[in-house]
Structure formats: C-alpha cells, structure tokens
Amino acid sequence: MDTLKQLLEIAERKIERDQKGTWSKGSITYYQAMFDELEEVKAEMDSKRKCYLEDELGDILWVYMCLLKNLEAENSISATRVFERALSKYKERLDGINAGGSWADIKETQKQRLADEHLIESES
Incomplete structure (x- = not known):
C-alpha cells in the first residue's frame, strides 16, 4: 500500500507541473489517455508478454492516478x-x-x- 501512496504523491506533483505548462487540457487529457492505455493492455494480453503487460497495467494505474489528482485539483472530487x-x-x-x-x-x-x-x- 505504501507503493500506491507514493505513486499518488508523484501523480500530484505531476499535476502541479502540468498546470504550469501548456500541453495538458486538464482532467480530460487523462480521461482520453485512459482509452489509449487500455488498447495497449489489450495488445499485451494477446501477446502473452508478461513484463510488457505489467508495464502497460502500470501505465493505466498511472493515468488513473493522474486523472484523480487532476479532478481533485479542479475541485471536482x-x-x-x-x-x-x-x-x-x-x-x-x-x-x-x-x-x-x-x-x-x-x-x-x-x-x-x-x-x-x-x-x-x-x-x-
């Protein structure tokens, strides 16, 4: 559980940085990225490459954490x-x-x- 807490803290720092830049359009950026990551997970599930699947599942977790922290920064949740x-x-x-x-x-x-x-x- 400590790992999840650390990941959430890093996501919070990432969102703070995003807010100072121009590439992110807010929480919708991460919402849309979730679909791309899900497609990558599906491809790795079909490929049977365990380390790649674990990596892509980590990407989904990361994008989800960023979505949460962005929605929180927007005072939505x-x-x-x-x-x-x-x-x-x-x-x-x-x-x-x-x-x-x-x-x-x-x-x-x-x-x-x-x-x-x-x-x-x-x-x-």
Whole structure:
C-alpha cells in the first residue's frame, strides 16, 4: 500500500507541473489517455508478454492516478473519498454475498443510497 501512496504523491506533483505548462487540457487529457492505455493492455494480453503487460497495467494505474489528482485539483472530487467509496462499496457487496445476499440486490440498495446522498448534496 505504501507503493500506491507514493505513486499518488508523484501523480500530484505531476499535476502541479502540468498546470504550469501548456500541453495538458486538464482532467480530460487523462480521461482520453485512459482509452489509449487500455488498447495497449489489450495488445499485451494477446501477446502473452508478461513484463510488457505489467508495464502497460502500470501505465493505466498511472493515468488513473493522474486523472484523480487532476479532478481533485479542479475541485471536482476528493481522491481520498474515491478510495473510501470503492472500499466501502465492494466490501459491502462481498460481505453481503458471503452472507447469502444477492450482488444485484446489494448493488440496487447502494444505487438508492447514492441517489439519496446526491439529493441531499444538491439541496445544500
């Protein structure tokens, strides 16, 4: 986990540098780059070259981290909350199905909770 924290810190420094330059168009730059990286991962999955696949998966992680930090710099999200939401969401789903629940039912409950949160957020 320390590695992910370090990578996120480097991405934050990268975004600070991007904001001083002219090549980046903000978060959309990283959003679009994600598609290119996914194509490269697909090619490496087909090639069966393990080290290249790992490298390309690292590129996806990097671009994702840069997207998060850029959205955060634009005051659109909290990167910490993205991780907290993902942890909570998938822990609840896995715990639920392990207790005999349905993934679809749990997912529907979560969607309703999110809609309720959005409604409260938009009223404030």
